[in-house]
Amino acid sequence: MNVAGLMCALRTRCVQTFRRPPLLLPPMSVSSSFFPVQRCLQSTQPVPAARLPYRVKLSAGKRYAWCACGHSKKQPFCDGTHKAKAPSISPLLFTADKNKTVMLCACKQTKNSPYCDGSHLKVIYRDAVKYVKGLFK
Numbered sequence: 001m002n003v004a005g006l007m008c009a010l011r012t013r014c015v016q017t018f019r020r021p022p023l024l025l026p027p028m029s030v031s032s033s034f035f036p037v038q039r040c041l042q043s044t045q046p047v048p049a050a051r052l053p054y055r056v057k058l059s060a061g062k063r064y065a066w067c068a069c070g071h072s073k074k075q076p077f078c079d080g081t082h083k084a085k086a087p088s089i090s091p092l093l094f095t096a097d098k099n100k101t102v103m104l105c106a107c108k109q110t111k112n113s114p115y116c117d118g119s120h121l122k123v124i125y126r127d128a129v130k131y132v133k134g135l136f137k
Helices: 003-011 120-135
Strands: 054-058 063-065 092-095 098-102
Touching: none
Parallel strands: none
Antiparallel strands: 054 098, 063 092
16 A cells, blocks of 8 residues: 555545556655645754653763753754754753762753753643643634
């Protein structure tokens, strides 16, 4: 089953077959204007990487780079993705003073970077309200 066949079946209201009729519709590509794709090449605001903080063991004297943009694949630490996706947001560099386990912010809304201050509760609440409002549209 391919995307073109599925879309053709949906357009012709044919739910039992997913084959495209030979001459009814021209072949569609994924980049067609039928699929509106919102692309945000660069962001100026951090995006939440997760809703809950990351529990991380830090080593004394070691330098860390906390991802402040939310685009890194190695959360909560930076992997350099911000250079392409959020060049205006740079990572926060910090050094652990002793061996300890801490909670590092994942929602990127903390006022005590890079440590969690409970701001994720506001993010969770905002997302829940947005979801409930979406149910009644």
